[in-house]
Amino acid sequence: MTGPMINTSERFPMLSTPLPGPNARRILALDEQYVSPSYTRAYPLVVKRGQGAIVEDVDGNRFLDCSAGIAVVATGHCHPRVVEAIQKQAAELIHMSGTDFYYEGMARLARKLAEIAPGDAPKKVYFGNSGTEAVEAAMKLARYHTGRDKFIAFLGAFHGRTMGALSLTASKPVQRHKFGPLVPGVYHVPYAYCYRCPYGLTPDACAVECATVIERDLFRTILPSKEVAAIVVEPIQGEGGYIVPPPKFLEELRRIADRHGIALVFDEVQCGVGRTGKMWACQHAGVAPDILVTAKGIASGMPLGVTIASADFMSWGPGSHASTFGGNPVSIAAALATIELLEEGLVENAARIGRRMLDRLAEWPRRFPVVGDVRGMGLMIGIEFVTDQQSKQQAPALRDRAVQGAFERGLLVLGCGENVLRLMPPLNLDADQADCALDILEGVIGGL
Ligand SMILES: Cc1ncc(COP(=O)(O)O)c(C=O)c1O
Numbered sequence: 001m002t003g004p005m006i007n008t009s010e011r012f013p014m015l016s017t018p019l020p021g022p023n024a025r026r027i028l029a030l031d032e033q034y035v036s037p038s039y040t041r042a043y044p045l046v047v048k049r050g051q052g053a054i055v056e057d058v059d060g061n062r063f064l065d066c067s068a069g070i071a072v073v074a075t076g077h078c079h080p081r082v083v084e085a086i087q088k089q090a091a092e093l094i095h096m097s098g099t100d101f102y103y104e105g106m107a108r109l110a111r112k113l114a115e116i117a118p119g120d121a122p123k124k125v126y127f128g129n130s131g132t133e134a135v136e137a138a139m140k141l142a143r144y145h146t147g148r149d150k151f152i153a154f155l156g157a158f159h160g161r162t163m164g165a166l167s168l169t170a171s172k173p174v175q176r177h178k179f180g181p182l183v184p185g186v187y188h189v190p191y192a193y194c195y196r197c198p199y200g201l202t203p204d205a206c207a208v209e210c211a212t213v214i215e216r217d218l219f220r221t222i223l224p225s226k227e228v229a230a231i232v233v234e235p236i237q238g239e240g241g242y243i244v245p246p247p248k249f250l251e252e253l254r255r256i257a258d259r260h261g262i263a264l265v266f267d268e269v270q271c272g273v274g275r276t277g278k279m280w281a282c283q284h285a286g287v288a289p290d291i292l293v294t295a296k297g298i299a300s301g302m303p304l305g306v307t308i309a310s311a312d313f314m315s316w317g318p319g320s321h322a323s324t325f326g327g328n329p330v331s332i333a334a335a336l337a338t339i340e341l342l343e344e345g346l347v348e349n350a351a352r353i354g355r356r357m358l359d360r361l362a363e364w365p366r367r368f369p370v371v372g373d374v375r376g377m378g379l380m381i382g383i384e385f386v387t388d389q390q391s392k393q394q395a396p397a398l399r400d401r402a403v404q405g406a407f408e409r410g411l412l413v414l415g416c417g418e419n420v421l422r423l424m425p426p427l428n429l430d431a432d433q434a435d436c437a438l439d440i441l442e443g444v445i446g447g448l
Pocket residue numbers: 130131132133135158159160161234238239267268269270271295296
């Protein structure tokens with residue numbers, strides 16, 4: 001499934017210098033002097049080029065990429081058809097602004113997204129530049145349409161870093177520290193994290209307390225339901241730890257939202273666009289939202305944020321929301337090519353290769369005492385590290401050593417949550433590359 005430009009001998013890692021190499025060191029020094037220190041770099045990878053699931057650094061070292069630029073390059077690095085679409089569009093028109101003028105591509109992409117979005121109602125689409133902008137648009141649209149101002153979100157959630165989205169984000173204190181006051185009226189409840197059930201229950205014995213708590217506790221005490229504009233939720237929690245809730249969690253949220261006239265917003269910025277083996281993660285549970293937001297993988301690395309709602313729901317008038325760059329022609333061309341590739345086989349490949357990896361990973365808690373839980377869907381896979389499986393005590397230092405050890409062996413992975421290592425490769429990862437990634441990780445974890 002890798003792109004045709006890839007030489008088969010270059011589908012695997014190969015390190016030829018110590019890390020970081022001499023060219024990387026030079027750039028790291030420059031970066032340290034001039035670039036904002038707010039970024040979180042786990043290891044010193046200085047990237048030069050990418051193709052498929054392989055990236056090469058500035059010293060000619062080759063890495064197998066199971067991070068996909070934080071779940072972004074859905075079609076792999078520089079897929080020839082995406083590159084061709086970008087180059088063709090860039091030569092014709094880069095910008096005119098879809099907020100004041102019209103582009104054919106914008107209308108065509110909106111139609112395509114409306115067709116593939118979950119739910120039967122006719123849809124309309126708003127375009128921004130990033131995940132956080134897509135979430136901001138969803139918050140504003142929910143307020144606009146419902147005439148209400150409060151939000152419910154979940155502990156562990158990550159929805160972005162602009163002020164509105166940050167008010168929903170409840171992932172790490174550092175993300176909020178010194179940035180308040182945030183948007184008022186956001187209420188957080190625990191997420192459906194079955195490995196560490198916040199209610200001390202087991203999945204077979206639970207009655208979706210993580211959803212019913214909204215009606216039973218919030219609405220009966222501090223939050224009048226008729227003031228709530230939206231419940232905002234990730235169908236699979238991403239930055240919070242690759243947490244897969246049971247399907248009945250989303251079903252119950254849908255029921256509560258319908259009963260109280262609240263908009264249900266699914267943030268599929270990370271879990272959407274084919275990553276879980278279906279186009280949208282919520283399709284595994286058969287539940288459709290009122291507003292779907294996505295970004296990351298939708299344009300294979302070009303900036304694009306998308307907010308999709310039913311045509312009735314998207315009732316705001318001219319001037320109420322817009323963005324100069326949102327939905328620029330080059331990003332749109334990349335998105336149209338990306339969706340074609342996903343539909344031609346990459347979503348199916350994500351399901352097949354994901355199943356292969358998860359089958360092998362299912363053995364790991366038995367084989368490695370430091371692996372407490374393995375979970376995921378398609379190519380969105382989390383491995384949770386613990387000091388011991390009985391106490392389930394989180395082991396962030398072991399996770400960090402695993403991430404670092406993988407890098408030193410040519411495998412790119414990232415952490416998420418407190419103590420989880422996530423695998424989120426390009427969706428055209430092939431079976432041999434998947435096996436290679438797990439071989440490397442097994443070696444690393446076995447030596448921890
Ligand atoms: C679920 C989710 N929503 C929103 C965002 C914010 O996206 P961006 O970084 O493009 O603003 C992220 C980013 O990680 C995300 O994972």
